[in-house]
Amino acid sequence: MRKIILAFDGFHFSEGAFAFAKMLNEKNPILLTGVFLPQMSYANLWAYADGAGTPLFVPVLDEDDTEKITSNVSRFEQMCVHSGIEYTVRKEFSDLALPELKKESRFADLMIIGGEKFYEGMGTGEPNTYIKEALHELECCVVVVPEKFTEPSINVLAYDGSESSVYAIRQFAYLLPELCANPTLLTYANSDGSNKIPFEPYIEELAARHFSDLTISKLELDAKKYYSTWVGDKSAAIVAAGSFARSGISQLFKKSFVTEIIKNHKVPVFIGHR
Numbered sequence: 001m002r003k004i005i006l007a008f009d010g011f012h013f014s015e016g017a018f019a020f021a022k023m024l025n026e027k028n029p030i031l032l033t034g035v036f037l038p039q040m041s042y043a044n045l046w047a048y049a050d051g052a053g054t055p056l057f058v059p060v061l062d063e064d065d066t067e068k069i070t071s072n073v074s075r076f077e078q079m080c081v082h083s084g085i086e087y088t089v090r091k092e093f094s095d096l097a098l099p100e101l102k103k104e105s106r107f108a109d110l111m112i113i114g115g116e117k118f119y120e121g122m123g124t125g126e127p128n129t130y131i132k133e134a135l136h137e138l139e140c141c142v143v144v145v146p147e148k149f150t151e152p153s154i155n156v157l158a159y160d161g162s163e164s165s166v167y168a169i170r171q172f173a174y175l176l177p178e179l180c181a182n183p184t185l186l187t188y189a190n191s192d193g194s195n196k197i198p199f200e201p202y203i204e205e206l207a208a209r210h211f212s213d214l215t216i217s218k219l220e221l222d223a224k225k226y227y228s229t230w231v232g233d234k235s236a237a238i239v240a241a242g243s244f245a246r247s248g249i250s251q252l253f254k255k256s257f258v259t260e261i262i263k264n265h266k267v268p269v270f271i272g273h274r
């Protein structure tokens with residue numbers, strides 16, 4: 001059984017993220033931990049504790065805020081019971097900030113975030129600041145899920161020959177084994193004109209052990225410009241991509257194809273990093 005975190009900012013409940021967790025539970029039972037984060041200003045995003053773990057900033061919630069979060073916690077609990085999901089809840093939302101979410105991620109297999117609802121007020125023109133910062137700091141793999149999606153029936157593995165892309169493929173297989181029987185496209189695309197898939201025999205040996213219906217393909221397109229459009233035409237897909245190492249997470253968002261896929265809110269995106 002996997003431990004999966006479902007992270008909400010307290011005011012916005014992501015139906016899409018819960019639906020993804022429910023789908024996984026129906027295939028293989030999970031323990032689902034609902035974490036409800038308070039509203040906060042960006043200036044206080046990571047200012048919760050000093051190096052010794054002493055609180056420096058504790059969000060203060062007014063009565064209306066508390067009622068909204070309490071309502072979402074109750075909704076989560078009821079939906080878990082109705083769906084037959086074993087669950088836990090982190091209710092200490094008045095003390096919780098993203099550093100606490102980082103701690104939670106250290107003790108989890110996977111985290112699910114609603115790409116349109118996680119700190120929705122920060123804007124949805126691109127993956128917002130909170131999502132970027134969370135992906136930078138979290139210590140487990142993450143699935144970013146749109147509010148409306150089709151249950152994945154095809155896997156798209158984004159491979160560029162890097163260590164991080166191979167790590168993401170491997171973690172996807174380990175953490176989402178129920179999807180491994182789906183038709184799987186291991187795709188290589190770049191903008192440098194190379195006609196050779198890096199380390200092709202090696203990645204084929206690895207991927208074929210986990211994905212029974214595997215196709216390896218070099219896409220004749222510029223990944224930065226057209227990959228997200230190509231993926232968007234596959235409405236029942238889930239994309240797996242590496243994060244280019246936690247220390248260089250900003251590179252993930254310079255790779256416009258990943259940013260665009262998340263921004264378009266069409267398919268779930270699995271992001272693997274150490």
